[in-house]
Amino acid sequence: MVRPVQNESLDAALGYLALGWTPIPAAARSKRPLILWRPYQERSPTEAELRDWFRKWPGANVLIVTGARSGLIVLDIDPAHGGAESLSELEARHGALPRTIEAETGGGGRHIYFAHPGGEVRNRTGMAPGLDLRADGGVIVAPPSIHPSGRPYLWRKGHSPEETGLAPLPDWLLVPRFGGDERTGHPLSHWRELVREGVEAGRRNATLASFTGHLLWHGVDTDVIMELMLAWNRTRCRPPLSDDEVIRTVRSIEQTHRRHQDDDSR
Numbered sequence: 001m002v003r004p005v006q007n008e009s010l011d012a013a014l015g016y017l018a019l020g021w022t023p024i025p026a027a028a029r030s031k032r033p034l035i036l037w038r039p040y041q042e043r044s045p046t047e048a049e050l051r052d053w054f055r056k057w058p059g060a061n062v063l064i065v066t067g068a069r070s071g072l073i074v075l076d077i078d079p080a081h082g083g084a085e086s087l088s089e090l091e092a093r094h095g096a097l098p099r100t101i102e103a104e105t106g107g108g109g110r111h112i113y114f115a116h117p118g119g120e121v122r123n124r125t126g127m128a129p130g131l132d133l134r135a136d137g138g139v140i141v142a143p144p145s146i147h148p149s150g151r152p153y154l155w156r157k158g159h160s161p162e163e164t165g166l167a168p169l170p171d172w173l174l175v176p177r178f179g180g181d182e183r184t185g186h187p188l189s190h191w192r193e194l195v196r197e198g199v200e201a202g203r204r205n206a207t208l209a210s211f212t213g214h215l216l217w218h219g220v221d222t223d224v225i226m227e228l229m230l231a232w233n234r235t236r237c238r239p240p241l242s243d244d245e246v247i248r249t250v251r252s253i254e255q256t257h258r259r260h261q262d263d264d265s266r
Contacts, residue, residue: 008144009062010054016062016142017050019161021070024139025053025060029148031141033063040065041137061145067136068116073169074140076132077110081252083130086206090128090172100167102159106147110156111140114169121174126213126253128206133173198236205241205249208233212253226250 013023022044025034034057045053054060066072075097077083091097101113116135124133134140143153158164191214199207208229215225226247233246 007054007058009058009060010050012142012144013050013054013062014047015161016064017044017047020044021072022065023050023142024063024065025057026063026141026145028057028059028061029146029150030061031063031139033139034060037063037065037139041067041069044069062142063139063145064142066134066138066140067121068118071116072140072166073114073116073121073173074134074138075110075112075114075173076134076140077112078130078132079108081130081256082205083109083128086128086131086209089202089206090131094170094172097170098167099164100159101161101164102156103143104154104156105141106145106149106151106153111142111153113166114173115166117169117174121169124213125257126209126216129209129249129252132256195232195236198232198238200238204233204237205245208241208246208249209253212250213257216254216257222250222254225254 009025013025016023022040024037024040024045026032027034035053064070064072066074077087087097097112103111103113105111121133121135123135123138127133141147141153143155145153147153155161155163191211194207194211211232212225212229215228216222229250230243230246233240233243
């Protein structure tokens with residue numbers, strides 16, 4: 001008797017579809033979609049479409065379209081760019097994140113899943129060093145995908161969709177829909193106060209990252225941003241960071257911003 005060939009990606013995608021999520025295929029060891037995925041921000045694929053895709057590309061990674069379509073917001077934590085430290089700082093100010101669905105990425109990071117609160121929630125790139133929020137118009141790589149390093153994405157033990165449910169998105173991660181800057185989640189008064197007052201040790205890196213992301217979303221040239229952030233750090237941070245550290249932070253947020261713009265244009 002010939003046994004059918006197991007296709008873990010297809011099995012996972014079908015499971016995600018059953019949860020009401022919107023899975024699509026990506027190139028092997030990549031997050032590059034293999035289909036034109038914008039239509040799937042408006043509708044979920046059919047089971048037949050999933051079977052066709054993953055039979056055509058049996059080694060494909062699995063992406064999940066985030067936002068209202070899937071009812072998901074995902075916090076992407078990249079420890080290589082300071083994400084663990086940024087999250088610790090935010091939790092110290094706002095309280096620990098609630099128990100929810102969580103995946104371990106093949107690159108050593110974390111994807112923390114929350115229920116979409118309704119309305120429009122935009123992606124937030126570089127909300128702090130190493131932290132992105134994937135929301136309406138975004139995608140996230142899901143288990144059992146393989147990272148470019150060759151390591152798999154895995155559900156954290158006790159935090160898989162079979163073991164726990166989605167927690168509500170904490171208010172302090174929610175991008176305001178009214179009365180503020182929708183791209184960055186802060187009213188104009190917040191930025192004006194930062195420009196005038198500056199920040200102290202413990203908030204410098206995260207604030208530089210947020211400031212950089214705010215300016216990038218408003219189309220400010222990167223060279224201009226660099227000069228502004230260097231000057232602001234020297235005159236308003238207490239004590240100032242080194243110029244090299246400011247440059248690294250701005251470049252990191254610029255690269256992340258460009259990467260997500262490329263993803264969203266596909």
